[in-house]
Amino acid sequence: MISTLTVRQAVSDDIAHILRIYNQGIEDRIATLETDAKDLNYMEAWFREHQGRYAVLIAEKDGQVIGWASLNPYSHRCAYSGVADLSIYIDRESRGQGVGSSLLQALEDQAKEMDFYKIVLFTFPFNQQGQGLYRKMGYREVGVFEKQGIMDNRPIDVMIMEKLFQ
Template sequence: MESTATIREAASEDIANILRIYNQGIEDRIATLETDTKDMAYMEAWFREHQGRYNVLVAEKDNTVVGWAALNPYSHRCAYNGVADLSIYIERESRGQGVGSSLLQALEHTAKASAFYKIVLFTFPFNQMGQGLYRKMGYREVGVFEKQGVIDNQPIDVMIMEKML
């Protein structure tokens, strides 16, 4: 199914929806090693750090934010200035409807315009929907960190993927 979402740069008015969607990702245990849901103070501070090159895009359907994607610093070392880390979260009801593809395509365009030459991401090997999106968009598997984190007292592997822009 193709997305009919509108992609735009996030504004401060979107923080509550970004938080809502992020907390869904935390609760679902398929997208992040975070296990504690976040509050508005956390998300407002996060949003302030995501301006300029490391900005945030949102996907809107029927005037409702249904997903978001952000570029994050991969490393603070200057040698990695052209490499960005990716975050992408889609609300439960909109997953599998093309929103992720639309967001990721727009974010890659933004990344190129901000002088990034590569995007890296970290995903769980069992997150088949996420990996399907990344592979469809041209990301390749680099490797797996075994037992990189712990969720609900269970060790979790983390897969690294990348795309040259």
């Protein structure tokens, strides 16, 4: 039997899966400056804020949630209403298998439908797998914020990337 990947809008029943995968990203120290695992209350509040324009998409394979991606506000200033920030997290066991590409393409389609003209993202310069995905999908490096945050008592640089749709 051939497994197929499905990408769909997240629903509230997906919150526990989103939380599990997000906490993997926190533990692995490759995708976020967050260092403390999140709980269900945190994720439920986050999910409520991601309705309408700021969608959350889920990737499923064989009925299992193996990844998620979201559009996030870049800024609450009206001048930036056409710019979205991006989050994407893939289950450890599913990384490097094309899940990110499928999620990112679907999220870009969603962004265009919601009148975003640009997506920006922030990644770690050492996250080569993530950068490979973004570059493959047409994102370009804008620059690096040096010592942008602290993780595990060490300063961490953060790379900015973007993709324009218009």
